[in-house]
Each structure stands twice: as structure tokens, then as C-alpha cells.
Amino acid sequence: MKYAIIGTGNISNTYARAIAEMPGSEISACVSRSGNRLKAGPDIPVFPDLDSITTDFDAVIVATPNGLHCEGIIAAAKRGKHVITEKPLGIRVDEMEQAIAACEAANVTLAVAYQRRTAPDNRAVKALIEKGALGNIFAADLAAKFYRDQAYYDSADYRGGLSIDGGGPFMQQAAHNIDIYAWFFGLPEQVVSLMGTFTHKMEAEDHGAALLKYSNGMIGTIIASTSTKPGYAARLEVHSDKGSFTMTDDAITQWHFDDVPNPGNSDFQYRHDGATSAVVSDTSAHQKIIADFERVVEQGGTPIADAHSAKATSTLILEIYGSALT
Numbered sequence: 001m002k003y004a005i006i007g008t009g010n011i012s013n014t015y016a017r018a019i020a021e022m023p024g025s026e027i028s029a030c031v032s033r034s035g036n037r038l039k040a041g042p043d044i045p046v047f048p049d050l051d052s053i054t055t056d057f058d059a060v061i062v063a064t065p066n067g068l069h070c071e072g073i074i075a076a077a078k079r080g081k082h083v084i085t086e087k088p089l090g091i092r093v094d095e096m097e098q099a100i101a102a103c104e105a106a107n108v109t110l111a112v113a114y115q116r117r118t119a120p121d122n123r124a125v126k127a128l129i130e131k132g133a134l135g136n137i138f139a140a141d142l143a144a145k146f147y148r149d150q151a152y153y154d155s156a157d158y159r160g161g162l163s164i165d166g167g168g169p170f171m172q173q174a175a176h177n178i179d180i181y182a183w184f185f186g187l188p189e190q191v192v193s194l195m196g197t198f199t200h201k202m203e204a205e206d207h208g209a210a211l212l213k214y215s216n217g218m219i220g221t222i223i224a225s226t227s228t229k230p231g232y233a234a235r236l237e238v239h240s241d242k243g244s245f246t247m248t249d250d251a252i253t254q255w256h257f258d259d260v261p262n263p264g265n266s267d268f269q270y271r272h273d274g275a276t277s278a279v280v281s282d283t284s285a286h287q288k289i290i291a292d293f294e295r296v297v298e299q300g301g302t303p304i305a306d307a308h309s310a311k312a313t314s315t316l317i318l319e320i321y322g323s324a325l326t
């Protein structure tokens with residue numbers, strides 16, 4: 001698979017390192033408005049936009065800031081190219097609907113880089129919840145208490161803004177954890193939230209909390225922050241009438257069910273940077289997203305993180321923002 005990547009910044013270099021280790025895959029072009037080259041692929045030719053690319057490519061990776069994902073997806077679909085987009089799928093419902101429609105009309109695959117869905121413990125828990133094996137879940141509490149310093153927000157004009165980043169930690173850093181939450185539990189019927197900007201000079205929130213009510217009665221809580229120094233591993237605590245479990249990042253750390261064995265895979269190794277850094281140094285989960293995408297392009301099926309479920313994640317985040325505003 002030959003890829004054109006839109007963006008040459010932080011996560012684009014993760015893709016360049018990931019794809020360099022994948023036989024049969026390569027990046028044949030990148031797009032940069034400013035003519036920047038990929039640090040991890042300095043020989044890859046650079047073009048100012050997708051339409052100017054003269055090298056051959058089969059698929060597009062959209063690695064621009066959040067609010068530009070959907071326009072990149074639509075540009076790729078117009079050229080009849082399959083797409084992997086970075087998370088979130090989008091920061092507005094209408095743009096996500098247009099991007100999904102463009103890919104469906106062009107009959108191209110659209111996958112979203114919610115790479116935490118590839119973690120074996122997350123997949124095992126998802127399967128048990130779908131089977132109803134964990135009983136009636138009445139509480140699910142996510143704490144995504146991360147830390148970014150002011151230099152991170154100052155490193156680009158758009159960071160921490162509403163128009164392009166689409167928000168603070170709910171839309172950006174904790175989107176991965178909220179994605180797992182929505183993947184496990186779906187969308188709530190009621191959301192109440194509070195948020196503020198406490199420790200940074202930035203337009204969006206840097207800390208907040210949401211209270212969710214589900215149609216089955218489940219009460220959920222989500223805390224998302226980039227103000228909680230020094231930055232903690234994300235923690236999810238889930239309780240049902242049958243028992244409880246706790247996950248720290250993507251691993252099951254406590255399991256208390258009498259009749260369901262702990263499905264945790266203790267061999268799983270992944271280096272998490274997200275609590276304190278935007279850099280994804282461990283490329284293995286991105287490689288799984290890319291390999292899964294290539295499988296779907298070649299054989300059909302649905303990507304691990306498909307567009308509709310990724311749209312649900314953004315929709316939940318937008319509902320959390322909507323409540324805070326009112």
C-alpha cells in the first residue's frame with residue numbers, strides 16, 4: 001500500500017516510523033503547506049496539497065489538526081483514495097456526516113486512528129460487555145487526568161483553541177479514553193458537565209467533569225484534564241451487580257467477578273506517553289491500525305475503529321461541551 005500523508009508534524013513522524021517497519025507499505029508523498037519534510041522520512045517528496053501529488057499512491061493518511069480532518073477525508077474521497085484519519089474523526093457533526101457520505105459515495109474505506117481499541121484487554125472487555133457477561137453495569141468512572149505545560153499550548157497557534165483543535169482535553173488528549181468509554185457503553189441519554197481553564201493561557205478548557213445518565217440507568221462520570229500535574233495514567237472503574245473491574249491505561253488492573261475469569265493479557269506491552277506528552281513513541285498500536293486498514297481495503301469488512309463509531313465518540317464529546325456551555 002502506498003500512502004500520501006497530509007501533515008509532516010508530530011504524529012506524521014510516528015506514521016513514518018511505523019510504516020518504515022511494515023514490509024509492503026510505504027509513504028510515497030507528503031503534503032505540507034510550508035514545504036516541511038518528514039523528519040523520519042526526509043527523502044519523501046513534499047507537495048503543497050493532495051491535488052498536486054505526482055507520485056503514485058493508493059491511500060491517504062490525514063494527520064493535520066483536528067478541525068481539518070474532514071476536509072482531508074473529503075479531498076481523498078474525491079480522488080477515489082482510501083483514508084486513515086487521525087482522531088478525532090471531526091469536531092462538528094455536520095462535517096463528520098459529510099466526510100462519511102463522501103467516502104460512502106466514492107466506495108472507499110475510512111478508518112480512524114483510535115489505536116487503543118487494538119489493545120487486547122480493551123477488546124476482551126468489549127466482547128464481554130456485548131455478550132452481557134458482566135451483568136448490569138450501573139457505574140463507569142473514567143479519570144483522564146493528564147498534564148501538558150504551557151509550552152505545549154504555545155508550540156502552535158491552533159493548540160488549545162476552539163476553531164481548529166475543537167476544545168481542550170475532552171476533544172484532544174482524552175478523546176482516546178472517551179472513545180473506549182463510548183465503544184464500551186454507547187451514548188448516554190443525558191449529560192451534565194462543568195469545565196474551566198485553570199492553569200494555562202488558552203481558549204478552551206484545561207479541566208472538566210461530566211456526569212452521564214444512560215437509558216439502562218447507568219450513571220457515568222468522565223474527568224478530562226491537562227492541568228493535573230504531573231499527569232497520571234488514565235483510570236476506568238466499572239461496577240455491576242455481578243462485580244467490578246479497573247483498567248489503568250489499556251490494561252485490566254483489578255478484576256472481581258466470581259463467575260467470569262479475568263480476560264487480561266499480562267504479556268501485552270505498550271509504552272504510553274499520553275499522560276504527559278503529545279509524542280507517540282511506541283508505533284506498535286498505529287501499526288495495528290494500519291495493518292487492519294489494509295486488511296479491510298483488500299478483503300472488505302469494517303475497520304477496528306470505523307467512522308460511525310468514531311463519530312459517536314465525537315458526538316459524546318460535543319454533548320459534554322454543549323452542557324458546559326449552557
Ligand SMILES: NC(=O)c1ccc[n+]([C@@H]2O[C@H](COP(=O)([O-])OP(=O)(O)OC[C@H]3O[C@@H](n4cnc5c(N)ncnc54)[C@H](OP(=O)(O)O)[C@@H]3O)[C@@H](O)[C@H]2O)c1
Pocket residue numbers: 006007008009010011012031032033034035036063064065066068086087088113114115156158172278279280
Ligand atoms: N493517535 C494519537 O495517539 C495521536 C497523538 C498525537 C496527535 N494525534 C492527532 O494528530 C493530529 C495532528 O497532531 P500533531 O501533534 O501531529 O500536530 P502538529 O505537530 O502541529 O502537525 C500538524 C500538521 O498539520 C499541518 N497543517 C495543515 N494545515 C494546518 C493548519 N491550518 N494549522 C496547523 N497545522 C496545519 C502542518 O503542516 P504544514 O503547516 O506544513 O502544512 C503540520 O505538519 C491531531 O488531530 C491530533 O489529535 C493523534
